Amino acid sequence: MSRCWLALVDGVAEGAHACARASTADGTEAGTLAAWRQKAKPVRNALRVDER
Numbered sequence: 001m002s003r004c005w006l007a008l009v010d011g012v013a014e015g016a017h018a019c020a021r022a023s024t025a026d027g028t029e030a031g032t033l034a035a036w037r038q039k040a041k042p043v044r045n046a047l048r049v050d051e052r
Contacts, residue, residue, distance in 0.1 A: 005036045007046040015042060 013019040013034030022030040036042045037051065 002037045002039055004049045004051040005038070005042055005046040006033070006049045007043050008033055009043060009045075 007013075008022060008031045010031050013032050015036065015038075016034035017037050019032050019034040022033045024030050034042075035049075036046070041048075
């Protein structure tokens with residue numbers, strides 16, 4: 001069974017299935033929003049999300 005994970009990371013999101021640059025409301029760069037579909041938690045601050 002795979003799980004879905006979502007995290008805001010600095011730099012490149014290694015092994016992510018999808019990612020996009022993120023910014024704050026004033027346009028300042030905030031990092032990379034990344035999503036993974038895998039069993040293990042990919043990074044420490046990742047949150048498990050519903051894959052739907």
